[in-house]
Amino acid sequence: MPGASALSIIREEHAAVSALLRSLRLLAEKGPGEQRTRFFETARAMLFYLDEFPERRHHPNESSLLFPMLLRAAPDLQPVIEKLEADHAAGEHRVRELQHMLVGWEFLGEARRAGFVAALQEYVRLYLQHMQVEETHLLPQAARVLTPAQHAELDAAFAAARDPLAAGGREPIYEELFDRIVQQAPSPIGLGQG
């Protein structure tokens, strides 16, 4: 969708990530059941997605553009932004750690199951909280205090780095990944039973 504003793209991407996180949590809590191969493939695809898009596109644009602009325009946001920035800095490591723990469950068995599920639940809780803080504390301020030139710069950066799952767009190389997630993951992101 050409011309979408950065602030609306951010909300859209949060909505897609939040649906994916809830779906992944549900999948993990239900466990593999009879469909072991499919379960691990789907969970792996979902963690890979989190690492590939939010970590590499959404967060860097927030950290390198939105946060510094807001800090200059509204210095009272500093404590909030520092906390969000710390979340971004830790995010990549945390999602990699989850990928490792999932493979541990897959190859080493049930002894690794509870650890993965607990770590995922905590990850999802913190991630949802992070996005909520951005939406309540940063985005309304951004709409008020940033200049038209700053908005234009943000719009261009977020439009260039859109998350194809959120945008409903087609990037051919990701089609297989998204098909797998949509066909196999449970609601709210997918059509599967989980």
Ligand SMILES: [Fe+2]
């Ligand atoms: Fe963020």
Ligand SMILES: [Fe+2]
């Ligand atoms: Fe965000």
